[in-house]
Amino acid sequence: MLLNLSTTHEPATDLGYLLAKHPQKLQSFELAFGRAHVFYPQADARRCTASLLLDIDPVGLVRGRGDGSEGPLAQYVNDRPYAASSFLAVAIARVYRSALSGASAGREALAQTAIPLEAEVPVLRARGGEEAIRRCFEPLGYTVELAPLALDARFPEWGASPYWRLRIAGCVRLRELLSHLYVLLPAIDGDKHYFVGDDEVDKLVAKAGDWLAAHPQRDWIANRYLKRRRSLVRSALARLLDAEEDDVDRAEQAREAAEEAIERPLSLNEQRMGSVLSVLRQSGARSIVDLGCGEGRLLGLLLKEKQFERILGVDVSLRALDVAADRLHLDRLPPSQRERLQLVQGALTYRDRRLEGFxxxxxxEVIEHMDPPRLPAFERNVFEFARPRLVVVTTPNAEYNANFADLPAGKLRHPDHRFEWTRAEFAAWAEAVAARRGYGLRLLPVGPLDPALGAPTQMALFTRDA
Structure with a gap:
């Protein structure tokens, strides 16, 4: 596991002062899980690179773990010695402690100055793919370069791996760069090698208190960093936002309720769910995947239908999945019911083999939450890779918005919508997808029909032969 830090600030060898590590020495440090080494492959006045190398014993990681544990630490053969993770974050905090705190004996002013810095991570696991990495680092002002790593270059048919080579560059203070890496690398990796408790909230607030509150992916980062432990996430967000935990929950619920308030007079959500359920019943489908399942409204209806023997709910929001689990009383369902339903976190714009076979x-009401440039990736994931016999897509009809008295002209129904299409725009997209992917297409209105503006929701049914 390797982290390279570089600067072109002259004299570049001042990086040694900032890190408190002499460029002409190899230094080693004992850690609970192995050894860390710091060395400088390049150190001259124009460019200096410090490398932090972790030597982790994969056998030692799992020795004595006879508790039935699952995950990357449960097997002798795993990626933990190689992929950047919480191990690297711990090493950063231990080896670069003074730099992470912003201290530098002899270069105090430089430590508080933004200078050109680069960080390179040769192997980073990101199940959310390129989009997850970019959404973490780009809002912080970094230029992000990513190269996907193949599972095996000799067997390209095996497909892409979840591993990436990452390089970020920006003009920042060193302590800021280190704090970003300390928090974001474990969050992107999605796992931790130690128990996550209340002290992790303290670490998150201490290391990210200056920047995480304003980060557009704040909730996602906090959820991943704290291993989806809902009580810890609420506590962390409350401290970051200087708010009460109940206020955090209320703010999230208020955002989700915005669209519902506009559509409630039409009982549109109920009509939408009823229409989708009717189509699924008539199709004869026995296995259903709900893409962007949100808080589980459709899942609850599907569970009541014995016809549907296997149900998968997928959403990028861990909070929504938590709400869905509570709403559906997963912990209290009879075994026969519980076995039919699974909830998983995942991005819909990257190939996910869990979506296949339905x-x-x-x-x-999912595609309008995606940036338009991501729609081709969604199309490929669903219609090329997953390729179910039936795909049901619903989205708002922008023309009908004129009938909502409380919605100002030109305003979208929900603050998270990236777009809302007219009937012609939706039809053009659906027809192109169907033609490219070998599906038949039928377009249907959902909700009360306005003679001039159409229905408030538009639905596309994509079907293919078995």
């Missing part, structure tokens, strides 16, 4: 897929 009779039908639904994306109910």
């Amino acid at each position: 009779d039908a897929a639904c994306a109910v």
Whole structure:
């Protein structure tokens, strides 16, 4: 596991002062899980690079773990010695402690100065793919360069791996760069090698208190860093935002309720769910994947239908999945019911083999939450890789918005919508997808029909032969 830090600030060898590590010495440090080494492959006045190398014993990681543990630490053969993770974050805090705190004996002013810095991580696991990495680092002002790593270059048919080579560059203070890496690398990796408790909230607030509150991916980062422990996430967000935990929950609920308030007079959500459920019933499908399942409204209806023997709910929001689990009383369902339903976190714009093998897929009011440049990736994931016999897609009809008295002209129904299409725009997209992917297409209105503006929701049914 390797982290390279570089600067072109002259004299570049001042990086040694900032890190408190002499460029002409190899230094080693004992850690609980192995050894860390710091050395400088390049150190001259124009460019200096410090390398932090972790030597981790994979056998030692799992020795004595006879508790039935699962995950990357449960097997002798794993990626933990190589992929950047919480191990690297611990090493940063231990080896670069003074730099992480912003201290530098002899270069105090430089430590508080933004200088050109680069960080390179040769192997980073990101199940959310390129988008997850970019959404973490780019809002902080970094230029991000990514190169995907193949599972095996000799067997390209095996497909892409979840591993990436990462290089970020920006003009920042060293302590800021280190704090970003300390928090974001474990969050992107999605796992930790130690128990996550209340002290992790303290670490998150201490290391990220200056920048995380304003980060557009704040909730996602906090959830991943704290291993989806809902009580810890609420506590961390409350401290970061200087708010009460109940206020955090209320703010999230208020955002989700915005669209519902506009559509409630029409009972549009109920009509939408009823229409989708009717289509699924008539299709004869027995296995359903709900893409962007949100808080589980459709999942609850599917569970009541014995016809549907296998149900998968997928959403990028861990909070929504938590709410769905509570709403559906997963912990209290009879075993026969519980076995039919699974909830998983995942991005819909990257290939995910968990989505394959289903009779039908639904994306109910989902595509409008995606940036338009990501729609081709969604299309490929669903229609090329997952390829169910039936795909149901619903989305708002922008023309009908004129009938909502509380919605100002030109305003979207929900603050998170990236777009809302007219009937012609939706039809053009759906027809192109169907033609490219070998599906038949049927377009249907959902909700009360306005003679001039159409229905408030538009639905596309993509079907292919078995």
